[in-house]
Amino acid sequence: MSGVALDEARSRFALPRDGAGAPVIYFCGHSLGLMPLAARRIVNEELDCWEALGIEGQFTGRRPWVDYANLMTAGLATLTGAHAHEVVAMNALSVNLHLILASFYRPQGARRRILIEAGAFPSDRHAVAGQIAWHGLDPEDCLIELAPREGEDLLREEDIEAAIERAGETLALVLWPGVQYRTGQAFDLARIARAARRAGAMIGFDLAHAIGNLPLALHDSGADFAAWCSYKYLNGGPGAIGGAFVHERHRHRTDLPRLAGWWGNDPATRFRMAPTFECTPGAAGWQVSNPPILSSAPLLASLELFVAVGLPRLRERSIALTRALEAEIDALPPGEADIVSPRDPEARGAQLSVRVRGGRDRGRRVYEAISARGLVCDWREPDLLRIAPVPLYNTFDEVRASGRVLREALATLS
Numbered sequence: 001m002s003g004v005a006l007d008e009a010r011s012r013f014a015l016p017r018d019g020a021g022a023p024v025i026y027f028c029g030h031s032l033g034l035m036p037l038a039a040r041r042i043v044n045e046e047l048d049c050w051e052a053l054g055i056e057g058q059f060t061g062r063r064p065w066v067d068y069a070n071l072m073t074a075g076l077a078t079l080t081g082a083h084a085h086e087v088v089a090m091n092a093l094s095v096n097l098h099l100i101l102a103s104f105y106r107p108q109g110a111r112r113r114i115l116i117e118a119g120a121f122p123s124d125r126h127a128v129a130g131q132i133a134w135h136g137l138d139p140e141d142c143l144i145e146l147a148p149r150e151g152e153d154l155l156r157e158e159d160i161e162a163a164i165e166r167a168g169e170t171l172a173l174v175l176w177p178g179v180q181y182r183t184g185q186a187f188d189l190a191r192i193a194r195a196a197r198r199a200g201a202m203i204g205f206d207l208a209h210a211i212g213n214l215p216l217a218l219h220d221s222g223a224d225f226a227a228w229c230s231y232k233y234l235n236g237g238p239g240a241i242g243g244a245f246v247h248e249r250h251r252h253r254t255d256l257p258r259l260a261g262w263w264g265n266d267p268a269t270r271f272r273m274a275p276t277f278e279c280t281p282g283a284a285g286w287q288v289s290n291p292p293i294l295s296s297a298p299l300l301a302s303l304e305l306f307v308a309v310g311l312p313r314l315r316e317r318s319i320a321l322t323r324a325l326e327a328e329i330d331a332l333p334p335g336e337a338d339i340v341s342p343r344d345p346e347a348r349g350a351q352l353s354v355r356v357r358g359g360r361d362r363g364r365r366v367y368e369a370i371s372a373r374g375l376v377c378d379w380r381e382p383d384l385l386r387i388a389p390v391p392l393y394n395t396f397d398e399v400r401a402s403g404r405v406l407r408e409a410l411a412t413l414s
């Protein structure tokens with residue numbers, strides 16, 4: 001597929017409807033991206049291949065399964081700003097965090113602590129706390145959770161730098177989000193990576209809410225590693241195959257301890273079935289199992305669209321869409337709703353997180369009222385609506401309509 005015009009991209013997606021068949025306003029791409037229409041065709045092609053060829057589909061057919069992970073590499077490298085050998089499609093996000101942490105979190109002596117943000121996505125916290133315990137250490141001592149300043153919702157980058165510096169030689173690793181899932185705050189990855197590396201710590205990013213949302217420059221950021229899922233802004237489908245990045249400087253560190261499996265073995269010798277592990281250089285060496293073909297196929301459809309439309313153009317449209325949504329929310333009756341996300345478009349992605357007046361119960365009722373009116377977003381306890389217009393398939397008309405829905409819902413609940 002070569003160039004696809006921005007306006008045309010929406011027509012390449014299935015657009016959900018409500019029970020009565022009316023289209024909904026789907027601003028929930030931060031949780032599950034919509035289905036590219038081509039996904040069904042590609043999944044069917046794999047089923048046809050299995051049906052017709054059995055095991056031969058591994059090596060023959062339109063897309064031999066043995067090389068399937070490679071089909072995703074170029075698209076992922078473009079979206080993350082990485083070299084092809086630095087990225088790999090595999091597993092799911094939390095699994096990838098564990099696999100990579102097994103290699104990069106190597107506590108030694110006093111250098112044993114991990115820094116994350118307070119209020120991290122639970123799975124990320126479980127992963128680092130679990131790793132700390134796995135090493136026989138105590139998360140109470142070894143996990144640092146940095147909270148925003150009193151009365152603030154967002155983290156200041158100078159405070160992150162200061163926390164890294166304070167931890168100094170006790171710091172083994174920093175795991176930081178590219179975009180924070182609750183607030184939508186985007187971080188300067190290069191700045192955080194520099195601070196971590198100055199302190200002598202490993203630095204990794206969780207890109208669950210960043211990939212496909214804003215352009216990334218992972219290689220240049222200097223990050224040691226990153227991991228992501230593909231079902232949010234990447235539209236890979238429920239439970240889609242995730243991905244990981246390992247920086248070039250570790251490309252030939254085949255000596256790093258890892259939780260190895262046969263798919264990380266050099267493809268040239270993998271099927272000799274020898275007992276020794278011959279590690280593939282680069283990110284692909286962290287693969288464990290052969291990839292799930294049926295939950296990779298839809299991602300191929302989506303990556304093609306991203307490449308055809310181009311992320312810089314998408315980002316431009318995304319900034320404009322989110323600005324328009326911001327204007328709608330700011331135009332609500334005074335005091336009704338506060339935008340928690342950064343006001344600076346450079347410091348956020350597509351998502352705006354909104355706190356409505358009157359506390360948790362009223363917020364929840366607002367959420368239910370807008371849902372009943374066909375605005376699909378989500379509710380995060382204790383008090384946030386997360387609303388994300390997605391540039392691939394959402395429109396400015398939908399943003400205006402969402403403003404009307406919010407006004408009506410608030411009016412009925414005043």
Ligand SMILES: *Cc1c(COP(=O)(O)O)cnc(C)c1O
Pocket residue numbers: 092093094095121123124177181206208209229
């Ligand atoms: C969505 C998300 C996850 C989900 O993890 P899975 O392993 O894909 O189930 C984990 N961490 C963050 C930060 C997320 O946003």
